Every structure is written in structure tokens, then in C-alpha cells.
Amino acid sequence: MxxxxxxxxxxxxxxxxxxxxxxxxxxxxxxxxxxxxxxxxxxxxxxxxxxxxxxxxxxxxxxxxxxxxxxxxxxxxxxxxxxxxxxxxxxxxxxxxxxxxxxxxxxxxxxxxxxxxxxxxxxQPKEKTYSLGSLFVDPERHIVRDGDRDVTLTLKEFQVLCLLMERAGTVFTRDQLLNTIWGYEFDGASRTVDVHIRTLRQKLGKSGDCIETVRGIGYKISAD
Known part of the structure; x- marks a missing residue:
């Protein structure tokens, strides 16, 4: 297309x-x-x-x-x-x-x-795939799996997950996620990030637990 x-x-x-x-x-x-x-x-x-x-x-x-x-x-x-x-x-x-x-x-x-x-x-470079516990992400083929279950994400949810997985262990503020994924910022926009993180966790099931809230700062995926 x-x-x-x-x-x-x-x-x-x-x-x-x-x-x-x-x-x-x-x-x-x-x-x-x-x-x-x-x-x-x-x-x-x-x-x-x-x-x-x-x-x-x-x-x-x-x-x-x-x-x-x-x-x-x-x-x-x-x-x-x-x-x-x-x-x-x-x-x-x-x-x-x-x-x-x-x-x-x-x-x-x-x-x-x-x-x-x-x-x-x-x-096209060989994209790195990411695995953490039962969670598997292939950015190149747009594949997300929780164990043997395929997970369907929106583009923004997928982009957020890829960014967190690519920089595992790094804490991203809501503003950083907005600027990187959405490319803009405005008053109250942090709500957008919170909603996407919540739905992302729900769709990932048990694997969603790997997305950690860093109180007063933002979100990260543990490197462990």
C-alpha cells in the first residue's frame, strides 16, 4: 500500500x-x-x-x-x-x-x-526482536505474542510497546512518550498516555505486568 x-x-x-x-x-x-x-x-x-x-x-x-x-x-x-x-x-x-x-x-x-x-x-535492516518472559515482540513483522496467544494492538499501542522494549530499563516521562510517539504536546495530553498504557496492559494480559509505573515520573519496562 x-x-x-x-x-x-x-x-x-x-x-x-x-x-x-x-x-x-x-x-x-x-x-x-x-x-x-x-x-x-x-x-x-x-x-x-x-x-x-x-x-x-x-x-x-x-x-x-x-x-x-x-x-x-x-x-x-x-x-x-x-x-x-x-x-x-x-x-x-x-x-x-x-x-x-x-x-x-x-x-x-x-x-x-x-x-x-x-x-x-x-x-531494510534486520530488526531486533524482543522477548521478556512470555512476551514476544517483532517490530519488523508487527507481531506481538503473549505466550502462544497473538495480541492485536493499535499502531500507537504498538509504538509505545516497541519503544519501551527497545529501551528496557529506561524510564520515560509522559511528555517524552508524547513527543516521541505522538509528536506533540498540549495541556492534559498526559491523559492520552495513561489511557494507552492501561489498554496496552489489558491486551497483553499477564505480560502487561512488565510495564511498570514509576510514580511521579512515567513508565518503563524492566530490563530483567
Whole structure:
């Protein structure tokens, strides 16, 4: 699946149509809020991302993607009318894999998409798996098991669990979890973290006991 975040309807529909005609699954979004809602349900193989967007610009979207464990290596190609060298460097420095300036030809875009997907497959690092007691987590295959029971998590719950497992023994404050997983902070937002931790513990069953509350600070998973 390829996601296209582009507020120009004519460009978005043409790109989706062209990708689908090449045998690829594609879904388009005109607002970041729609994109993030879809990301909650699952991560695509590639994102085509415009810079000039309503709600939040594409560079901010890219920064959030790169800050989250589950999407930090997700291939992203910027599609934008900004074509100066400075703009290209800025996008690439923020973690974009490629940069296509508008107007662009569909044949060129398809070639860049295929190249990005091929490189992602060739260069994908062997993700470490995590085990703690009966809990098993495979970030690469998006698998969570409690003993022989498969556990279904939302994207945010999965990202929180991966972060805690990856840094076992490290205490994360609620603000740190918000900034890393959600990419924002606002008054009362710590409630969001608490709710996700509670549902995560419930879904993990007995394995959920490994997520410890550090009173007055935040949460951690014991390294033992």
C-alpha cells in the first residue's frame, strides 16, 4: 500500500490512478488528519508527501514519521512545487528518501517509486526482536505474542510497546512518550498516555505486568 498526502485533488487522483494502473495499491488523502487516522490502522510501504498542506506542512509530517519507531525507516518521497536547492536539502535533511518537484511526469514518478521500494527492500535492516518472559515482540513483522496467544494492538499501542522494549530499563516521562510517539504536546495530553498504557496492559494480559509505573515520573519496562 502507498499513501499519497496531497491537497491538490487533480494531482492526488492522477497519482492514485497511475499507481493502481501499475498494479500497486494506493490511497490518497487531502489533509494530514485523514492521513494520521489511516496510519493508526497500519503503516504503508511508501508515502508520497506534499509540503504545502493545510493543518500542518509536509516537513512537520515527515518529522513526526521519523520520530516514531514504527515509521522511522518508512520510505518517503516529497512531492512539492518548492524546487530550489535549499528546499530540496531541507527535505532530505529531515529524512526524505527522494524529492520530486512539480510539475512532474508520471513515468518519472513511477520510476522513483519503484526505486524507493526496491531500496527499502534491499537496505531494510534486520530488526531486533524482543522477548521478556512470555512476551514476544517483532517490530519488523508487527507481531506481538503473549505466550502462544497473538495480541492485536493499535499502531500507537504498538509504538509505545516497541519503544519501551527497545529501551528496557529506561524510564520515560509522559511528555517524552508524547513527543516521541505522538509528536506533540498540549495541556492534559498526559491523559492520552495513561489511557494507552492501561489498554496496552489489558491486551497483553499477564505480560502487561512488565510495564511498570514509576510514580511521579512515567513508565518503563524492566530490563530483567
Amino acid at each position: 502507498i499513501y499519497i498526502l496531497e491537497d491538490d485533488a487533480s494531482i492526488r487522483k492522477l497519482v492514485v490512478y497511475t499507481l493502481q494502473s501499475q498494479g500497486m495499491e494506493a490511497q490518497g488523502f487531502d489533509r494530514p488528519s485523514q492521513f494520521w487516522e489511516a496510519m493508526e490502522k497500519g503503516s504503508p510501504e511508501l508515502v508520497l508527501l506534499d509540503i504545502m498542506l493545510p493543518e500542518e506542512d509536509g516537513l512537520q509530517v515527515l518529522k513526526r514519521l521519523r520520530s516514531m519507531p514504527a515509521t522511522k525507516t518508512l520510505p518517503v518521497i516529497m512531492l512539492t512545487a518548492k524546487s530550489t536547492e535549499y528546499d530540496k536539502v531541507l527535505g532530505l535533511d529531515e529524512g526524505a528518501d527522494d524529492y520530486v518537484a512539480k510539475p512532474f511526469g508520471m513515468m518519472e514518478l513511477m520510476a522513483r517509486v519503484r526505486t524507493a521500494l526496491r531500496h527499502a527492500g534491499q537496505n
